[in-house]
Amino acid sequence: MANQSPFVMPDTETLHVRDVYECISTHFSATRTKSWPVVDAFLRSLEKGTVCADVGCGNGKNMVNRPELALLGSDRSENLIKLCAQQNLEAAVADGLRLPYRSGSLGALISIAVIHHFSTVERRIIALQELFRVLRPGGRGLIFVWSFERQAKPQPQQDALISWTLDPRHAHTSIPAHAESTPKGIMLTRYYHLFAEGELEALLERAIAGPDLLEYESMLPGGAEAGCRRHPIRVVRTGADHENWWAEIQREADVTPGEGETGAPAREADASNPPKGSPRRE
16 A cells, blocks of 8 residues: 555564464573673673663563663564563563653664564654654663574575474464464464575664654655654674674764764674584574
């Protein structure tokens, strides 16, 4: 539909992200028990008492055993948030495009393997701009996405439906219509936009430069054109970790257009030869 708001979830995400995670939540949680080293190092680097949001927190694996931080989780999956509640974690069901936090209220945030589940460029930009919105000046963020080039099982294109085989005993809700029975279990597919090298940095720059798509409704015909204000965000450093790209961001003091330009972010050493073991995937 022409001019459909990007805040409306496309069918691809409804069927191949939301419905799948509601179904596989218990099985998924059993396979996600430990923070990745880059994520753990970022959280350990935060000052004691920092209010930090885990946007797309899943089962809360990055929130457990961190009493020095004030951690707030959110996820679109009700069943994953129920698993957080069972661990007495502070977490709520929320849309990543409309986070339940005041602007400029958070000292830090993490978004681990989330942005790649949004199926359009506009929705990915809005998700990033929403992260920008909730950070306070000086606040830091860490973003992970799956890589196109670094997949252990190469995909033919960047927009991919990647399978998950579910033991029927772990099915938490009704099985999505697209599921298929196989000898190993029920096969479902999850949607991913696999990021090419440099694409995360380019998308961050687009989101930083504006326009602010959080004001999308005002940009429709008959509405006032949203301004192209530059978000006061800088990319501190970027890197690769197993099958992922990542970037660390920081919010600066508000700037006027044309001010606050910074140089290119530092690129961390490429983890092309990771330790033996399973690749880090969400």
